[in-house]
Amino acid sequence: MSTPILGYAAQSAQDNLEPYRFERREPRADDVVIDILFCGVCHSDLHQARNDWANSVYPVVPGHEIIGRVISVGSSVTRFKAGDQVGVGCMVDSCQHCEPCHHGLEQYCVEFPTFTYNGTDRHDHAPTYGGYSEKIIVSDKFVLKVPDGLDLAGAAPLLCAGITTYSPLRHWKVGKGSKVAVVGLGGLGHMALKLAKALGAEVTLFTRSADKEQDARRLGADNIVISTDDAQMAAVNSRFDLIIDTVPYVHDINPYMPTLNISGTLVLVGYLGPLDPFLNSAPLVLGRKSVAGSLIGGIAETQEMLDFCGEHGITSDIEVIKIQEINEAYERMLKSDVKYRFVIDMASLKA
């Protein structure tokens, strides 16, 4: 028997998000039925609601930073039981048989993962609807355990902003003695500061505005470099092993390349598109440097990140909103007017 659900959806690229009633599938044997408590508001939600990537299928129910409580589980589910605090991130399924899936890299599934919203279920071919809703039903393989002691609202953004920055920090082996820089101080950037610091790195924030210094230091930055100040940039020449670039729009990455140490890597996590102006290969060749990209993280790594955050008491800095405030929140996000993530208290849906 399918489950009637109340959520918020965009019915077209031009529409505000409004209440929307839909049905979720009858739970399968491997499904976990989750009562959604909090849902983070990611920039992707806005892009998808407004069809910025030209791939939206309406109605769009956004939300992939989901924290909830298990209501019930299917007959084959052993890892979860009613009452557990759980998370769901950007993916709810993948092919499970390709090489990346076998290596725990479901985000790079050769057949593409099933995204939490604006996706298509691999079994019944129904559209997927995200976390701006009462409940979600997800295969147990894609449900994460949320460690005790973490603030549940603050934990929601870990499911996307957290893992998106944690995964490259781990892949490029950041630890004690590493020198990491972060470009951009938003939802992703503020998590990158916290996580890099907790991993033991010396952490620097590149920013264009000096007024971010106090906040950056509170979040874990040891140093702040004003990226438009030539003298400050020259002072960090050849300094960093890894630069996490969280900027979500086209921007010039050339000025950051000289600040990488020999064999260092700048990893893009926020921007998909042409690197305009032209990336100059000379600093790459003359210093064995790399420009790379990284996409969220696999399920096992997401669990590892949540456990790491549990141990270190790391959550996102958030502003809790009611679902009725979502359209206003989107407008404020467009002006970067949020420190540093909106999280919807889903209890408001019942109000």
Next chain:
Amino acid sequence: MSTPILGYAAQSAQDNLEPYRFERREPRADDVVIDILFCGVCHSDLHQARNDWANSVYPVVPGHEIIGRVISVGSSVTRFKAGDQVGVGCMVDSCQHCEPCHHGLEQYCVEFPTFTYNGTDRHDHAPTYGGYSEKIIVSDKFVLKVPDGLDLAGAAPLLCAGITTYSPLRHWKVGKGSKVAVVGLGGLGHMALKLAKALGAEVTLFTRSADKEQDARRLGADNIVISTDDAQMAAVNSRFDLIIDTVPYVHDINPYMPTLNISGTLVLVGYLGPLDPFLNSAPLVLGRKSVAGSLIGGIAETQEMLDFCGEHGITSDIEVIKIQEINEAYERMLKSDVKYRFVIDMASLKA
């Protein structure tokens, strides 16, 4: 007492190379005096002779793929003695105290290495003159041992083309089971095929011309992919762990990015300049892929490469010329009319 030397030099960007008499320094305690037997002709020689990089200081005596025999050694030299077969590559000195130098990465010396020609000696500030000459005098730290049994003329290009391709193969851990592709079949490309194959990789050549197939297979390629053939490109989607891109001029690297496996790297070794057209970051982010660069190799790694070539009987495919034919050879290089490297028999200088 300084040593009078006959060499070949360009006196300006417009001049052909012509005989030129100059002096080399009085040998210092750590110097090795080398009678030059063979010198490979690298594309850089042509660029520098013609001031293509706008940094040439005339006269330019090119040549940094040098094979010779030791004539004498300074008082503090213990690793070499008269009669030894030795090599000199692109560098003759470096600061020896920066972090890269301490890690055997003299090519990335923070104060820049002293290049074998068109450089400036760190001690007497005299210009450096390269291997298109009778003799060269080099600090023992920058002199390589040439294993017995290697054809000396064929070994000369190992000092630049060999190490330039060997270093990234080693840095990115190519070995048995690796899948490597090479873009471009010239001096660098043909060495990349041989070395990747000898390291145990499955090797593919990307080329625009089907007529290179037979030669590529002889040199070590398991597969040939015509890069302008969409079906052939699609057939190697997500295949390669490492792509060595040896193309020495501006070119579009975007078509190669889908052929990298998850976490794969395309490394540029031949081109310094803007990546035009724009590199698209989407394949980087969606597959954790990297675009990197690499420059020659350190001295210890160059020795490792020569020893590896000695064990595997690897030399360059060459066409031996007389020094008097150098200007004609440059014209043929511009038309890629060489398989795969010109090497000057320096005995011709005495003719």
